[in-house]
Amino acid sequence: MTNRRSFLSGAALIGAGMVTKAGAASLPEAPQQSSPGSSAATAGPLAPPNGRPYNPVVTLNGWTLPWRMKNGVKEFHLVAEEVEREIAPGMTARLWGYNGQSPGPTIEVVEGDRVRIFVTNKLPEHTSIHWHGQILPNGMDGVTGLTQPGIEPGKTFVYEFIARNAGTFMYHPHADEMAQMAMGMMGFWVTHPRNPALHAVDRDFVFLLNAYDIEPGSFKPKINTMLDFNLWTFNSRVFPGIDPMVVRKGDRVRIRAGNLTMTNHPIHLHGHTFEVTGTDGGWVRPSARWPEVTTDIAVGQMRSIEFVAEHAGDWAFHCHKSHHTMNAMGHDVPNMIGVDHSGVAEKINKLVPDYMVMGDKGGSMGGMQMELPENTLPMMTGEGPFGGIEMGGMFTTVKVREGLGRNDYKDPGWFKHPQGTVAREWTGELPPAPRAPNAPAAAAPKPAAPSGHQHGHEGHVMEVKRDGAHKH
Structure with a gap:
């Protein structure tokens, strides 16, 4: 996944707060992701080869940045650069990130480490890096113009501080933030914790919530988008491109x-209850937690949740804002549910071949396949x-299985349900449906629309032209 032989050389390194020319030769290597598709897989935990011991995390569709120890200091090398990121199979985005990927690699250290x-x-x-949530010297806080000059193109800066507090944090620019964070940085x-037994868990997953507005074909x-994003992502990936989180039962x-998007996200887990055990401000005392x-x-917030995986199965894990579990959404589309489209498709097809009327019975696309513009995804x-699961965006699964090895994170495939535990069609006699007192009788259903009509998401009327472009 990484090319650990990739080194940077030849950078012009001068000025206060920067690496000197004499020191350039001693830069640690900057491991890089390989190709956009292959680098999107979830890497296994990186066991610490030196330094203080700890229980490593697993970055969803990402990896941990290797380091070197030099005179007792843990040294890392981040490269801010243009990257390509596979959002999901069939779509690649040209973003900004670090070391070949957006988001950049996870940095793991131990409380008390000099970094x-x-x-x-x-x-x-120019750019900079702010170490979100870290308690450090003011001049290392990474706010361009306030605590440091910007890192100009071609230059290298060095940040050094002690990782004082154990917890969950992130890094991002404090330079032209609207552009740089919107581009994936x-x-x-x-x-x-200094004591590996403190707050220990069996499996520890991490990822960032981010969002993009990428028009089909681009x-x-x-x-400059503020709210109307069309790709809501976990670690710059959307379903079905987000890997499952695989855990052992028990x-x-x-x-x-x-969360580095422009809105909040109610993150929901099926089949289990959990507790919020940490924020970017620290660990939550047990007495302050609730199910x-x-x-x-x-x-701008970080959250850590914990639960015991007691129930085997493939459990959904997603943002509960329904529009955040869809891809390539159109906006300002009227609701066409219940509108009689009799004859519409036939008339419009004479003017616009391949036109399809959709949305008169709801949003489900069913098994319908449509030609899409270049570099986009179905909703x-x-x-x-x-x-069909009929999801996109911020959606994945937690796959709970018995008998997995301690470091086995391979996708085990779909859950094999015990006999009699799957919802099924009822073919027997139906009792009368209870009704509220004085409830009006149900209206007679309208006649079904003529055959040949197709349905689209939330009443979309969609024109599909011969060149494959579509308008929502």
């Missing part, structure tokens, strides 16, 4: 998420063992 991070800028404009940071996000599981199945993560997609 030195070299940051090389290969972007066309962010990464996860975990500071582990590759770069629109950076494992104590932690999931850590940080939940959904926790809201506001903009709802993904196949499960019982048919």
Whole structure:
């Protein structure tokens, strides 16, 4: 996944707060992702090869940044650069990130570690890095113009501080934030407790919530979008491109998420209850926790949830804002449910060949396949063992299985349900449906629409032209 032989050389390194020319030769290597598709897989935990011991995390559709130890200091090298990221199979975005990926690789350290991070800028404009949630010297806080000059293109800066507090953090620019964060510049940071037994869990997953507005057929996000994003992502991936979180039955599981979108996200887990055990401000005291199945993560916040995986199965895990579990959405589309389209398609087809009327009976696309513009995704997609899952965006699964190895994170396939435990069609006699007192009689159903009509998401009327472009 990474090319650990990739080194940076030849950078012009001068000025206060920057790496000197004499020191350039001693830069630690900057591991890189390989190709956009292959680098999107979830890497296994990176066991610490040196330094203090800790229980490593697993980055969903990502990886942990290797380091080197030099005179007792843990040294990392981040490269801010243009990257390509596969959002899901069939769509690639041209983003900004670190070390070949957006989000950048996760940084893992231990409470009390002295950390030195070299940051090389290969972007066309200046940048910086803010270490969100860290308690550190003011001049290392990474706010361009306030605590440091910007890192100009081609330059390398060095940040050095002690990781004082164990917890869940992130890193991102404080330079031209609207553009740089909208382009995907962010990464996860975990500071582990000095005592590995403290807050220990069996499996520990991390990812960031981010969002993009990428028009069908294009590759770069629109950076001025404030709310109308069409791709809501976990670690710059959308369903069905988001890997499942695979756990053993009986494992104590932690999931850590940080929100760098422009809105809040109520994150919901099926089949289990959990507790919020940590924020970017620290660990939540046990006496302050309560059981939940959904926790809201506001903009700029980190949340850690924990639960015991007691129930085997493929359990959905997603944002509970329904529009955040769809891809490539159109906006300002009227609701056409119940509208009689009799004869409409036939008349319009004479003027616009391949026109399809959709949405008169609801949003489900069923098994309909349409030609899409280049580099975009269907709104709802993904196949499960019982048919279309009809999800996108911020959706994945927690797959709980018995008998997995301690470090086995391979996708085990779909859950094999015990006999008699799957919802099924009822073919017997139906009792009368109870009604509220004085409830009016149900209206007679309207005649079904003529055959040949197709349905689209939430009443979409969609024109599909011969060149494959579609309008919602």
